[in-house]
Amino acid sequence: xxxxxxxxxxxxxxxxxxxxxxxxxxxxxxxxxxxxxxxxxxxxxxxxxxxxxxxxxxxxxxxxxxxxxxxxxxxxxxxxxxxxxxxxxxxxxxxxxxxxxxxxxxxxxxxxxxxxxxxxxxxxxxxxxxxxxxxxxxxxxxxxxxxxxxxxxxxxxxxxxxxxxxxxxxxxxxxxxxxxxxxxxxxxxxxxxxxxxxxxxxxxxxxxxxxxxxxxxxxxxxxxxxxxxxxxxxxxxxxxxxxxxxxxxxxxxxxxxxxxxxxxxxxxxxxxxxxxxxxxxxxxxxxxxxxxxxxxxxxxxxxxxxxxxxxxxxxxxxxxxxxxxx
Numbered sequence: 001x002x003x004x005x006x007x008x009x010x011x012x013x014x015x016x017x018x019x020x021x022x023x024x025x026x027x028x029x030x031x032x033x034x035x036x037x038x039x040x041x042x043x044x045x046x047x048x049x050x051x052x053x054x055x056x057x058x059x060x061x062x063x064x065x066x067x068x069x070x071x072x073x074x075x076x077x078x079x080x081x082x083x084x085x086x087x088x089x090x091x092x093x094x095x096x097x098x099x100x101x102x103x104x105x106x107x108x109x110x111x112x113x114x115x116x117x118x119x120x121x122x123x124x125x126x127x128x129x130x131x132x133x134x135x136x137x138x139x140x141x142x143x144x145x146x147x148x149x150x151x152x153x154x155x156x157x158x159x160x161x162x163x164x165x166x167x168x169x170x171x172x173x174x175x176x177x178x179x180x181x182x183x184x185x186x187x188x189x190x191x192x193x194x195x196x197x198x199x200x201x202x203x204x205x206x207x208x209x210x211x212x213x214x215x216x217x218x219x220x221x222x223x224x225x226x227x228x229x230x231x232x233x234x235x236x237x238x239x240x241x242x243x244x245x246x247x248x249x250x251x252x253x254x255x256x257x258x259x260x261x262x263x264x265x266x267x268x269x270x271x272x273x274x275x276x277x278x279x280x281x282x283x284x285x286x287x288x289x290x291x292x293x294x295x296x297x298x299x300x301x302x303x304x305x306x307x308x309x310x311x312x313x314x315x316x317x318x319x320x321x322x323x324x325x326x
Contacts, residue, residue, distance in 0.1 A: 005308055007305070009301050009302075009304050009305035009308065010301075010302065010305040012298075012301050013298045013299070013300075013301035013302035013305060014298070015298075016294045016295070016297045016298035016301065017294070017295060017298030017299070017302075018298075019294045019298075020290075020291045020292070020294040020295040020298065021291065023286060023290055023291050023294065024286070024287060024291040027286060028286040028287055029118060030118070031286060032118065032146050032283060032286060033088055033090075033117035033118045034090050034115075034117050034120070034143070035073065035090075035117075036073050036074075036075045036078040036079075036088075036089075036090050036091070036117070037073045037075050038071065038073045038090075038092075039070075039071070039072050039073065040070070040071040041068065041069070041070045041071075041268075042068075042069045042070075042264060042268050042272075043066065043067070043068055043069075043264070043265045043268055044066070044067040044068075044069065044234075044262050044263060044264050044265065045064055045065070045066050045067070045262070045263060045265055046064065046065045046067075046238075046260030046261055046262045046263070047063065047064045047065075047260075048061055048062060048063055048064065048260070049061070049062055049064065049065040049258065049259065049260030050062070050256050050258065050259040050260065051065055051100055051106070051257075051258055052242070052255060052256065052257040052258070054198055054199050057245075057248070057249065057250045057251075057255070058250075058251070058255075059255055059256040059257070059259075062100060062101045063101050064101050065098065065099070065100060065101070065106070065258070065260055065262075066098070066099050067096060067097070067098050067262060068095075068096075068097045068098075068099075069094065069095070069096050069097075070094065070095050070097075071092045071093075071094050071142065072092065072093045072094075073090060073091065073092060073093075074091040074092070074093050074112075077091040077112075077114075077127065078090055078091045081114060081123065081125045084125075085123055085125065087116060087117075087118075087123075088116065088117035088118060089114060089115070089116065089117060089123050089125075090114070090115055090116075090117045091112065091113070091114050091127075092111075092112070092113040092114075092115075092142070093110070093111075093112055094110065094111040094112070094113055094142070095108060095109070095110050095111070096108070096109045096111075096158075104198065105196070105198055106198050106258075107194040107196060107197075107198065108194075108196045109130070109131045109158070109194055109195075109196075110129075110130075110131060110132070111129065111130050111131070111158060112127050112128055112129050113128070113137070113141055113142065114127070114128050114137075115140075115141075118146075119145055120140055120143050120144065120145045120146075120229065121140070121145075122137035122138065122139070122140070122141075122156070124136050124137065130158045130161055131192070131194060131195050132195055133161065133192065135161050137156045137163065138154060138156070138163045139153065139154030139155045139156040139163035139164075140153055140154065140155055140156065141155065141156040141158070142231075143229055143230060143231070144224050144226075144229035144230075144231070145229050146227070146228065146229050146283060147226065147227065147229070147283075147287065148180055148224055148226040148227075148229045149226075150168050150171070150180060151168055152165045152166065152167050152168055153165070153166050153168075153182070154166075155182075155184055155220075157184075157186055157220075159186070159189075159191045159216050159218075160186060160189045160191055160216070161192075162189075164184060164186065165184070166182045166183065166184035166220070166222070167182060167183050167184065168180060168181075168182055169181045169182060169183050172223065174223045174232060174233060174273075175232065175269070175270075175273045176273075177225055177232060177273065177276070177277070177280075178225075178226070179223040179224055179225055179226070179232060179233075180223075180224045180226050181221070181222070181223055181224075182221070182222045182224060183219065183220065183221055184219075184220040185217075185218070185219045185220070186216070186217055186218050186220070187217055188215050188216070188217045189215065189216055189217070190213055190214070190215055191214055191215065191216045192204070192214070193207055193208055193214050207248070210247045210248050211244050211247045212242055212243070212244050212245055212247055212248050213242070213243045213244055214240065214241070214242055214243075214257070215240065215241045215242075215243055216238075216239070216240045216241075217238075217239050218236050218237065218238045218239070219236065219237040220234075220235075220236050221234065221235045221236070222234050225276045225280060227280045227283050227284060227287075228276055228279050228280050228283055230272070230275075230276045230279070231272075232269070232272050232273050232276050233264055233269055233272075234264055235261065235262060235263050235264070236261075236262040237260075237261050237262075238258065238259070238260060238261075238262055239256070239258065239259045240256070240257040240258040240259070241254055241255065241256055241257060242254070242255045242257050
């Protein structure tokens with residue numbers, strides 16, 4: 001009986017030991033993915049900020065500028081692209097809606113971001129765009145890969161429509177989470193006018209025909225939870241200028257269109273941190289808790305099987321003789 005029990009335990013030991021790397025290196029890359037129907041909204045604020053008043057054509061300091069950023073999964077487009085790409089694809093229809101302190105629109109810039117659901121690498125397909133302009137991304141945007149590494153990444157800048165390195169600057173603690181801190185600085189670059197302008201009846205083409213150009217620079221900062229690859233906080237020190245502005249009747253040749261330190265609103269930071277903490281546990285189950293647990297269980301079962309086998313091989317001593325009657 002001991003030998004039979006030892007063989008059963010040995011079989012289970014081999015099973016769990018083999019399941020450990022299989023779960024980590026085979027199941028995890030296939031099971032961990034961004035859902036195609038995800039919806040996310042984040043509100044950011046710059047308080048105070050400098051904003052161009054298009055009625056007076058002068059820049060002035062305002063109490064607050066609000067940016068509402070939405071990411072909406074487009075399931076229909078995901079399924080369409082998956083049929084030709086042959087892999088799990090996520091399509092995010094994004095919108096950055098900027099409004100002044102009076103609640104009126106300053107700009108609204110749509111994006112379509114297409115990426116691999118498992119690796120978050122961009123998938124170049126028809127429909128990929130920023131503000132109606134076709135683009136071909138070569139870097140990540142919005143989200144880092146699962147199990148983010150302590151290194152620089154290529155990050156796509158929607159304003160310039162180009163990709164540049166975003167640099168790993170160290171590990172920090174943010175709201176009880178260990179996070180990786182990243183920075184990217186975009187130098188002064190000429191960028192397109194937004195298609196949607198805050199003045200009724202005036203288009204970006206009309207402004208461009210006057211010879212006015214729009215320039216932009218920013219310092220972008222992200223605090224990224226490395227297990228999920230999700231940013232739990234983001235900030236930008238962002239400046240935009242209109243140059244050759246005298247061509248449109250402005251008093252100065254260079255006018256600030258926007259300048260401010262943009263930060264996530266506190267309630268959205270708290271919600272994001274709670275969501276990431278729950279998702280982090282699910283990823284760790286597949287990458288750490290279950291693989292190491294199964295490996296430890298396999299080793300324990302193997303030790304028990306060997307112990308039973310050793311017990312079964314111990315020689316049985318001679319039976320004591322029965323006492324003889326007188």
